[in-house]
Amino acid sequence: MEASNCPIDAHFSDKISILLSPPPIPQEYFQELVAERQCYGLKVKLDGEHGKGVYSGVDFREDDLILKDQMLVGAQHSSNKVDCLVCSFCFRFIGSIELQIGRKLYFEELGVSAVDECATSGVMECGSSSGKARLPHDTIQSLMDGSLRLPYSENFPLPIVFPCLGGCKEAYYCSKSCAEADWESFHSLLCIGRGSSSPNTEALLKFMKHANETNDIFIPAAKVISSTILRYRKLKAAHFKLGKLDTSNPHDSWLFPLLLEAWKPVSMGFKKRWWDCIALPDDVDSCDEADFRLQIKDLASESLQLLKEAIYDKECAPLFSLDIYGHIIGMFELNNLDLVVASPVEDYFLYIDDLPPSQKKEAEKMTKSFLDALGEEYSVSCQGTAFFPLQSCMNHSCIPNAKAFKREEDKDGQATIIALRPISKEEEITISYIDEDLPYGERQEQLADYGFTCKCPRCIEEAP
Numbered sequence: 478m479e480a481s482n483c484p485i486d487a488h489f490s491d492k493i494s495i496l497l498s499p500p501p502i503p504q505e506y507f508q509e510l511v512a513e514r515q516c517y518g519l520k521v522k523l524d525g526e527h528g529k530g531v532y533s534g535v536d537f538r539e540d541d542l543i544l545k546d547q548m549l550v551g552a553q554h555s556s557n558k559v560d561c562l563v564c565s566f567c568f569r570f571i572g573s574i575e576l577q578i579g580r581k582l583y584f585e586e587l588g589v590s591a592v593d594e595c596a597t598s599g600v601m602e603c604g605s606s607s608g609k610a611r612l613p614h615d616t617i618q619s620l621m622d623g624s625l626r627l628p629y630s631e632n633f634p635l636p637i638v639f640p641c642l643g644g645c646k647e648a649y650y651c652s653k654s655c656a657e658a659d660w661e662s663f664h665s666l667l668c669i670g671r672g673s674s675s676p677n678t679e680a681l682l683k684f685m686k687h688a689n690e691t692n693d694i695f696i697p698a699a700k701v702i703s704s705t706i707l708r709y710r711k712l713k714a715a716h717f718k719l720g721k722l723d724t725s726n727p728h729d730s731w732l733f734p735l736l737l738e739a740w741k742p743v744s745m746g747f748k749k750r751w752w753d754c755i756a757l758p759d760d761v762d763s764c765d766e767a768d769f770r771l772q773i774k775d776l777a778s779e780s781l782q783l784l785k786e787a788i789y790d791k792e793c794a795p796l797f798s799l800d801i802y803g804h805i806i807g808m809f810e811l812n813n814l815d816l817v818v819a820s821p822v823e824d825y826f827l828y829i830d831d832l833p834p835s836q837k838k839e840a841e842k843m844t845k846s847f848l849d850a851l852g853e854e855y856s857v858s859c860q861g862t863a864f865f866p867l868q869s870c871m872n873h874s875c876i877p878n879a880k881a882f883k884r885e886e887d888k889d890g891q892a893t894i895i896a897l898r899p900i901s902k903e904e905e906i907t908i909s910y911i912d913e914d915l916p917y918g919e920r921q922e923q924l925a926d927y928g929f930t931c932k933c934p935r936c937i938e939e940a941p
């Protein structure tokens with residue numbers, strides 16, 4: 478399906494095709510990533526069969542840490558925001574155990590709750606949460622303002638909450654450095670506060686509302702565009718400073734290479750257009766497939782229009798083409814690792830449960846009412862969508878030799894990959910994109926979402 482009749486797509490078609498052509502693997506780029514992450518045993522290579530893949534440069538033993546990958550861009554699901562307060566840059570839980578619990582109960586009191594913690598639509602539901610004990614409003618307030626302390630919560634300290642540099646009430650941080658890094662990398666253009674660099678924060682609000690009401694995958698996509706623009710501006714400023722560009726005559730032939738350079742980290746991501754690669758939902762008949770894909774494309778077009786009104790930069794115009802926007806969203810669809818950070822509230826209640834009987838009895842006099850008010854979902858992990866530049870180069874196998882695994886010490890949104898068995902030097906490192914315990918047919922069905930049929934040795938053996 479062609480991208481669109483969007484004028485930017487037609488006007489910049491040459492540049493868009495350069496931005497979208499898969500680059501040869503720049504070894505220095507991946508070497509830099511490997512060095513930054515200090516995972517020196519890894520190499521990214523083209524194996525010819527499945528595109529890029531990650532290979533081992535050393536021997537790994539079972540349970541060895543292979544990689545701790547930092548995300549290039551990520552966003553917490555909108556629906557998850559009522560359940561946990563996390564740093565908008567590194568996704569670490571912030572505030573205090575009391576604030577986490579009080580905030581969740583406060584939203585429930587208001588009748589706002591996440592419809593489904595796994596849903597990607599980001600839609601929130603209003604209504605009363607049935608079957609849970611209610612706590613007085615003042616008690617919830619005192620949890621949130623810190624005047625009420627829970628027993629032993631000092632054993633679960635969380636970083637204090639840092640506000641957004643632009644003054645919005647949407648983004649909070651675990652530290653000044655995260656607030657500054659987010660501001661410089663993504664948020665200055667997407668902030669709806671008074672200090673925002675967006676020329677039109679009203680349009681930005683409309684964009685956010687549209688994303689929250691339709692599909693919150695548009696938010697990380699907007700972050701990709703914003704970060705590319707901000708990188709481009711930095712590169713341009715550095716070139717001017719070094720006298721490499723003539724300020725009186727900024728020429729396209731000088732500026733486009735800077736845009737390409739700014740786009741480079743995103744260009745490495747495997748991608749296809751969203752409306753071409755998205756799996757057909759079970760409730761859509763195959764004879765309605767063309768209509769369904771057209772609706773998805775129209776939705777992306779609506780979202781892009783709003784984003785364009787909010788942050789358009791004419792020197793970065795090709796980024797606002799529907800083709801590029803569709804490919805960015807498709808990149809999130811096809812790269813399989815979700816953002817997940819476990820909640821410290823779970824650890825807190827488990828700690829209380831494990832106390833010696835007399836201490837437990839005493840502590841529970843206070844904690845029980847909160848646990849009852851929180852109900853079964855007393856602790857919800859932070860969940861979102863993220864793109865990890867190295868992990869996303871790992872191919873799938875139904876008999877993987879590695880897996881993504883959160884350890885006790887992994888308290889933020891990084892992706893941790895661990896060896897499942899000994900891996901020898903030069904072997905490809907594979908992970909499973911799905912639950913590999915499923916039977917053959919179901920595995921293939923789920924892998925169809927990633928656009929391929931698995932032909933790993935196990936699938937070959939189990940194929941009917």
Ligand SMILES: C[S@@+](CC[C@H](N)C(=O)[O-])C[C@H]1O[C@@H](n2cnc3c(N)ncnc32)[C@H](O)[C@@H]1O
Nearest residue numbers: 527528529747811812869870871872873927929
């Ligand atoms: C997360 S990317 C993995 C890196 C990718 N090979 C690349 O070139 O960037 C996922 C895509 O890689 C390809 N892929 C991964 N594992 C595969 C496999 N076992 N068989 C065929 N294609 C695979 C599919 O096209 C899939 O959508």
